[in-house]
Amino acid sequence: MAMLPAEGPLAVQALYEDADILVLHKPAGLLCVPGRGPDKQDCLSARAQQHWPGALIVHRLDQATSGLVLMARHIDAQRTLSQAFAERQVHKRYVAVVQGQMQPPGAGTWAEIDLPIAADWERRPLRVIDAALGKPSLTRWCLQSHDDAANSTRVLLEPVTGRTHQLRVHLAALGHAILGDALYADAATLARSPRLLLHASELALAHPASGEPLAFHLAPDF
Numbered sequence: 001m002a003m004l005p006a007e008g009p010l011a012v013q014a015l016y017e018d019a020d021i022l023v024l025h026k027p028a029g030l031l032c033v034p035g036r037g038p039d040k041q042d043c044l045s046a047r048a049q050q051h052w053p054g055a056l057i058v059h060r061l062d063q064a065t066s067g068l069v070l071m072a073r074h075i076d077a078q079r080t081l082s083q084a085f086a087e088r089q090v091h092k093r094y095v096a097v098v099q100g101q102m103q104p105p106g107a108g109t110w111a112e113i114d115l116p117i118a119a120d121w122e123r124r125p126l127r128v129i130d131a132a133l134g135k136p137s138l139t140r141w142c143l144q145s146h147d148d149a150a151n152s153t154r155v156l157l158e159p160v161t162g163r164t165h166q167l168r169v170h171l172a173a174l175g176h177a178i179l180g181d182a183l184y185a186d187a188a189t190l191a192r193s194p195r196l197l198l199h200a201s202e203l204a205l206a207h208p209a210s211g212e213p214l215a216f217h218l219a220p221d222f
Helices: 044-051 075-086 166-173
Strands: 013-017 021-026 066-072 091-099 110-114 117-119 127-129 138-147 152-159 198-206 213-217
Touching (some): 013 213, 066 075, 091 166, 117 166, 127 166, 138 166, 152 166
Parallel strands (some): 066 198
Antiparallel strands (some): 021 066, 091 152, 091 198, 110 138, 117 127, 138 152
């Protein structure tokens, strides 16, 4: 397993690489792409390009989210993968720990959160649920476990659409904000974890060159 430049808690691991794609483990707290200002130039894409010149971003995770990120090694692979994401041909799952006791409609079943999301222009970059102006947004979720002592729930999440902050906004809208969420949780829920407890745990896709089905899994460290 390759380790990209930079040691410590923000070190990046490469779980898979070939001539066309990279699958990287992004730690919580690291940007996917450069931000504004000299203090926000260190990011996943910059580190990948040091190790694999020409590597290109295909999708992103929020800075606070950890987990699997797919990158392309060249422009043709990026185009193919970007189209696959746009056509919802890439399967993604996340793990989160949320405030309170989420109750699914039945044991082992997947439930849906179907709430339209819009930009909150007065408080950018935040997003809000907006029935009039929001874009259709759909998240599927499944119960993993309850922690009665901690009054929290571990859930699996599948974002069917890919709106900015979708998982965080949807869960907060149900009254079950993700622990450690600095944007959408109340002060008590934020204080329950030093990081956002949201992790991109699964990626499944067709290889952009061969069409071979690929699946990757990375368990969270929480």
